[in-house]
Amino acid sequence: MIRKLIFIFGVLGAHAAFAQALVSNADREIVFKSVNVIPMDKETVLKDQTVVVRNGKIIAMGTNPKISSGALIVEAQGKYLLPGWSEMHAHVPAVDDFTPMKEVLMLYLANGITTIRGMLGNAKHLELRAKVRSGEVLGPNFYTTGPAFSGQTVKTAARGIEMVREEKAAGYDYLKLLPGLTKETFPGIAKTAKELGIGMVGHVSFAVGVWAAIDAGYSSIDHLDGFVEAITPGVDTLAEQETGLFGTWIAYAADTTRIPKLIKALKDKNIRVVPTQAIAERWLSPLPAKEYANDPDLKYLKAEDVKSWMNAKNGYNNNPKFNKQRAEAFVSIRRKLILACQQGGVELLLGCDAPQVLNVPGFATHHEMKYLVDAGLSPYQALKTGTVNVASYLKKPDSGTIKTGNVSDLVLLASNPLENISHTKQIEGVMIGTRWLPKTYLDSELKKLEKQ
């Protein structure tokens, strides 16, 4: 997976000039007039509201709040204003050049995503984070992991401990764990992370297993990694390669009566779960590659990179272990696990792991919300995974909902997403802090990012 990601990061690089932020309206009021507000603190639509924003905060809201002369008025009658979404399993190119990084940030912003957690960071990402915070670079609020902990980077327990100390000292927000950690290397990483107060996020190594991961207090387990293995009888007799990515090859034999124990363990330890279901529903789906060939999202990739994704998709479908029923069972058991998390009080965080086979940054997050609804969440619950749940996770109580005093990270939609989750794609504009980015601007930025 890592190699694939690094490769695909070439994809979003290159020429498109990155238009620097629209004028920051720090001191100017921006007013959303006569808008339907979906505040997200409860499932409701507040009709015909006027929302006043200034200096990156919502300063007033109601049917007739006071508006300064000189305010920028956004006529929003009939439209819907929501908190911007968070993408908690994002990837930003780990390169030296800021240009491809900025392009990816724009793909996220143009899709209404106002916070991202980069899941494979390097020192350049710390610089990028500073530039986003200072306003020098236009992008979503940016959190980042450091270089990943894996079988390649952590050969000994001592090195694992040392790497935790290095990454904490460098200022990364989280530690990214990849596969390949062992019963020797994992405990020292977990213990040191806990001592230093930095969260472990990402994969669960096969040799570690989800029970030890839960016990160690992961901050978030991503991809439902280790879940299928934990509920499938006889896994202890199999080698890692036999189980497949996220338990693809064994999911058909999963025992759903084992799900409640897993959910309770996650809940008791308050571990967040980032499903990245879009990987399963697209790359690891029963459908053949050709079904995705005309996906409009793919125009943001170069032809050669689309080809490599199609090869990866074909590689899965052509694996001797693949058959349609198994792939269906895999997708279906993951939907059950997601719904069980939701119903069992495990907080889901929105994230889809783009760029990853057939998942383009920003656009894939909208697919992910739909897949959460397909799994049995209501549209409101799906929207919460990217707003309210993230605010709680990041301990940012002034975000994730729309009310006076909260940050003005907002998305304006043409239609109500509570009625149909696909309406999240009907973006009329995005507000990030002090900047209002109307649809015309976002469309022109997206046009520049098309690669074919």
Ligand SMILES: [Zn+2]
């Ligand atoms: Zn990832």
